[in-house]
Amino acid sequence: MKEIYKNIYLKELPLPNNPLKYLNFYIIKGQEESLIIDTGFNREEIKEEIRKVFAELKLEPEKTILFLTHLHSDHTGLATYLEKMGLKVYASKMDGDLLNSSVEKSDPMWQNTIQHGIWQGLEEDQLDIEDHPGFKFRPTAHINYIPAIPGEVIQIGEYNFEIIDLKGHTPGIVGLYEKEHKILFCGDHILGDITPNITFWGFQYGDILGTYLKSLDLVYNMNIEHLFSSHRSLVDDHRKRIEELYAHHEKRLNEARQALRKSGKSTVRTVTKQLQWDIKSKNWDEFPKSQKWFAAGEAHAHLEHLRALGEVTMEEEKGVLYYWLKE
Ligand SMILES: [Zn+2]
Known part of the structure; x- marks a missing residue:
């Protein structure tokens, strides 16, 4: 684990047999509340890794928020486990509901x-x-999440994170933007070495690639010095990467x-x-x-x-x- 910015830590959680290799797991430590972003797969060794992070940074589950950027299982696999540990879970309404409709084989997602x-x-x-x-890696239970509403702010220590709608990679993917420090946690919206997967989600979501490209335009025009993505290497120049x-x-x-x-x-x-x-x-x-x-x-x-x-x-x-x- 390394401190990549003041009170912001990065721990790589392995994703075995997956081309994404690992999840960039971010922890923002505040004096009162702290925040973690996404969870990794639902696997015993990942639970162990997260427990170690909590011990090392002296995080208290009841005073920690889990922010889910989007529904994919490499980001949400341990949401139920962490919710039971006492964390408050935030997810967008769209992805949270989709996630909760993917527990059974007969559920709408499948x-x-x-x-x-x-x-x-x-x-x-x-x-x-x-x-x-x-x-195969679907959630095993529903989560009681707090809706992450774009425009709302989550305050952690000296940081004010605004929830940003980045829809495209999934119908409800959200990020966290810290204007003063020019930091964006963008989930899988923009990745360094690989192209985020953009897929057909159903006609009710319209032209999802068009939606994704608009969300790229949005980030292109934002003032960002630190783009913290969820997989592989971090992006230095967000505009250059978006052009690619x-x-x-x-x-x-x-x-x-x-x-x-x-x-x-x-x-x-x-x-x-x-x-x-x-x-x-x-x-x-x-x-x-x-x-x-x-x-x-x-x-x-x-x-x-x-x-x-x-x-x-x-x-x-x-x-x-x-x-x-x-x-
Ligand atoms: Zn994803």
Whole structure:
């Protein structure tokens, strides 16, 4: 654990078998109340690591706030455990409710994921929700959270953290901004070495890639000297990194346009197969099953963005969605 700024500590919590490698776990120590950001996976060794941090910094559970940036299990896995320890838990209304609707297999989160797979044309890949990493590491109980409302301020010691809406990576991801010290805790909104996953969440969330790009614009225009992200290396120049992320999505949109030009009326699956992926698989058949959900979700978000831009038309036929370029 190291002190990365006055009274702000960083401890890396390992995420085994995960390309994200570890979670940057932040602790802000105040005289009265203290704050921790996100939790890591629900694993015994992580509980142990967090207990050590509490002992080392002399944190009292009843005087500590757990702030959840978003619903993903590498950020929320121990929320129930920490709530039982006595911490107050903050989550956005959107992600908190989604998290609480993902406990049972029959809950909307998983039934929607299955439905999206059918829409995307993944039925022939015979995916099983039991193989979905989000399902495997899903929360085991509901959390009683306090809604983190954008604009509200959480005061810890000399810091005043404003809750900022960063939606895009998830429908309700939130960050904490300290204006005077020019610090932003941004969760997975902006990461240093990897591109945050932007996926299709359902039509009720609209053009989620467009929403994400707007949240990037918001942070681009903010005065930030210290961007504290949740994984891998910290970002020195937030504007330079955001420009790289814009370029990444522009490239992806071009790949999707090209796939539609080549294949005509296509399912999300057909487009997904033609995008460039970092995974070392020769072709779609060798693609790890668990990753097919994520790849198709990402391709789908890009197709929906093209549709929002007015470039693409979509139609449902026998339960499967088809996309094609307008003339
Ligand atoms: Zn995430």
